[in-house]
Amino acid sequence: MAEITAAKVKAFRERTGLPLMECKSALAEAEGDEERAVQILRERGEKLGDKRAARETAFGRFGLYMGLDKQQGAIVELKCESAPVTQNEEFVQLAEDLAEALAKSSDEIKTADELLALESPSKSGVTLKEQMAELFNRIREKFEVGRMAKFDGACGGYFHNSGTVAGVLIQVDGGSDSAAKDVAMHIAAMRPQALSKEDLDPAEVEKEREILRAAALNEGKPESIVDKMVEGRLKQFFAEKTLLEQPFVKDDKQTVGQYAKGHNMEIKGFIHYVLGQA
Numbered sequence: 001m002a003e004i005t006a007a008k009v010k011a012f013r014e015r016t017g018l019p020l021m022e023c024k025s026a027l028a029e030a031e032g033d034e035e036r037a038v039q040i041l042r043e044r045g046e047k048l049g050d051k052r053a054a055r056e057t058a059f060g061r062f063g064l065y066m067g068l069d070k071q072q073g074a075i076v077e078l079k080c081e082s083a084p085v086t087q088n089e090e091f092v093q094l095a096e097d098l099a100e101a102l103a104k105s106s107d108e109i110k111t112a113d114e115l116l117a118l119e120s121p122s123k124s125g126v127t128l129k130e131q132m133a134e135l136f137n138r139i140r141e142k143f144e145v146g147r148m149a150k151f152d153g154a155c156g157g158y159f160h161n162s163g164t165v166a167g168v169l170i171q172v173d174g175g176s177d178s179a180a181k182d183v184a185m186h187i188a189a190m191r192p193q194a195l196s197k198e199d200l201d202p203a204e205v206e207k208e209r210e211i212l213r214a215a216a217l218n219e220g221k222p223e224s225i226v227d228k229m230v231e232g233r234l235k236q237f238f239a240e241k242t243l244l245e246q247p248f249v250k251d252d253k254q255t256v257g258q259y260a261k262g263h264n265m266e267i268k269g270f271i272h273y274v275l276g277q278a
Contacts, residue, residue: 073155156180
């Protein structure tokens with residue numbers, strides 16, 4: 001029989017919110033298996049205040065499925081409670097499996113439950129939910145599938161800090177894996193708001209135009225040239241906000257759009273996730 005230590009009983013009490021003796025009794029009957037002990041308590045009619053669901057998943061990593069030789073690409077955020085778990089090989093594999101399953105699914109996956117119901121790419125006959133449950137039983141941390149996105153078509157990407165801080169997925173036509181990765185690295189560093197100026201919110205652009213016009217008039221510029229000046233100054237605004245207009249981080253003498261064109265690559269879209277940020 002598994003040893004039921006005072007520390008284990010205390011931790012189980014913190015999880016369930018029940019008296020110590022009830023926790024100890026359930027753990028003893030379950031031979032130390034917490035999940036079985038929870039089931040026993042529920043069968044007894046106890047109302048549990050399970051604290052595990054309230055734990056904060058402040059750490060995690062991104063799974064990426066990408067490659068110009070592939071027909072789809074995907075990115076999935078997988079969160080956990082502690083930094084060491086993000087380096088666990090099985091946790092890394094789970095993140096990668098989530099992304100691959102999302103990319104290859106013929107169904108429109110919108111929720112974590114729908115994704116977890118898919119078969120694991122690395123474990124035949126096992127769902128992603130079962131794969132995650134198996135890992136939970138060994139690590140005993142709360143896992144949570146966060147944001148996810150998918151592109152139909154060839155994709156490149158980049159992990160920042162091994163995928164534990166940020167992940168970037170870009171949809172491209174043409175080019176190479178290395179050129180796509182270079183652009184993805186640029187996105188991680190410069191955080192563009194949109195792909196092109198046409199993709200920006202027109203109201204935001206118009207507001208900036210009005211601000212620049214008022215500033216030019218306050219400078220005493222002749223009204224006859226103000227509008228032309230404003231359009232010139234808007235270029236800087238677009239260069240800050242949009243990917244294609246930003247100076248390329250590896251060579252600021254050209255824009256990202258020019259870099260892509262030089263590598264016969266069209267950038268069609270991108271996703272940039274920073275862990276824990278909406």
